[in-house]
Amino acid sequence: MSTAAPYTHITVTPLGGTFGARVDGVDIGASIDDAVWAEVERAFHEYRVIVLPNQPALPEKIVDWSRRIGFTEAHIDSKYLLDGHPEIIKIGNLKEGGVMKSLFVNAREEWHFDYSYVAKPSIAALFYAVEIPPEGGDTLFADSTAAFEALPEDEKAYLRGLTCIHSWARLHEQLEAMDPTRTPLSDEAKRKFAPVPQPLVFRSPVTGRESLWLAPQVVAEIPGMSAAQAEALLERLTVHTTAPRFTYRHKWNKGDLVFFDNRGTLHTATVFDYERYLRLMYRTTILDVAA
Numbered sequence: 001m002s003t004a005a006p007y008t009h010i011t012v013t014p015l016g017g018t019f020g021a022r023v024d025g026v027d028i029g030a031s032i033d034d035a036v037w038a039e040v041e042r043a044f045h046e047y048r049v050i051v052l053p054n055q056p057a058l059p060e061k062i063v064d065w066s067r068r069i070g071f072t073e074a075h076i077d078s079k080y081l082l083d084g085h086p087e088i089i090k091i092g093n094l095k096e097g098g099v100m101k102s103l104f105v106n107a108r109e110e111w112h113f114d115y116s117y118v119a120k121p122s123i124a125a126l127f128y129a130v131e132i133p134p135e136g137g138d139t140l141f142a143d144s145t146a147a148f149e150a151l152p153e154d155e156k157a158y159l160r161g162l163t164c165i166h167s168w169a170r171l172h173e174q175l176e177a178m179d180p181t182r183t184p185l186s187d188e189a190k191r192k193f194a195p196v197p198q199p200l201v202f203r204s205p206v207t208g209r210e211s212l213w214l215a216p217q218v219v220a221e222i223p224g225m226s227a228a229q230a231e232a233l234l235e236r237l238t239v240h241t242t243a244p245r246f247t248y249r250h251k252w253n254k255g256d257l258v259f260f261d262n263r264g265t266l267h268t269a270t271v272f273d274y275e276r277y278l279r280l281m282y283r284t285t286i287l288d289v290a291a
């Protein structure tokens with residue numbers, strides 16, 4: 001992981017392994033300086049997960065910074081959007097009157113990249129820690145770029161020819177099982193967000209590097225394979241990609257702002273004691289085209 005040019009406006013400290021860096025010297029509360037942004041963007045592409053600690057809880061600034069990367073979109077899970085800032089979805093176990101007011105995921109680890117079930121997946125996200133439990137609730141990231149590059153050439157060539165069918169309805173059914181207060185998808189939503197094909201191997205238009213697009217719980221099928229074959233392949237690739245040498249565990253501190261490249265990494269939440277502790281995150285969904 002070499003840097004072509006030194007960073008002069010920010011301090012970039014690799015987090016170890018093949019990806020991930022801590023970035024100091026940025027205050028998102030201040031106006032965005034183009035020279036600072038250029039270096040943050042370079043670090044984002046070089047490390048794919050960058051952590052900016054001690055940032056203020058300013059939703060409008062999180063949205064402004066997200067718009068430097070691409071176009072923000074209101075998440076399709078619209079009931080969990082932040083009041084006044086529909087570009088931000090609340091993730092966690094915020095409850096009011098017995099009803100979940102944030103997107104709640106607290107189960108076994110499921111590796112994925114966000115929005116794989118729409119035609120053009122999100123390119124990136126900003127993820128901000130508003131409230132953090134004293135234990136648990138870490139986010140794991142996997143370097144699906146380095147993991148692909150580590151495969152034998154003949155396997156890379158084979159995988160480049162495969163397509164996966166990603167289904168929002170399939171994921172939604174699993175989310176319903178985790179959160180009984182969640183209403184089932186309407187027929188209209190099922191039609192609007194019908195399953196979409198995605199390549200198994202994605203090439204970044206920015207860096208030219210290739211990554212594995214894995215989200216096993218969302219994939220309904222791989223054309224040309226039996227369900228058992230598809231499941232076995234995705235399982236094998238996920239085990240490879242999420243091996244310790246390709247992963248980074250982020251233990252959150254309140255005020256951490258993480259920029260992650262959604263197309264060049266995978267992530268998953270880890271469990272926490274949701275009956276004792278509150279965990280609340282703000283996340284933007286960033287696209288490369290206007291919604």
Ligand SMILES: [Fe+2]
Pocket residue numbers: 112113114267
């Ligand atoms: Fe996610």
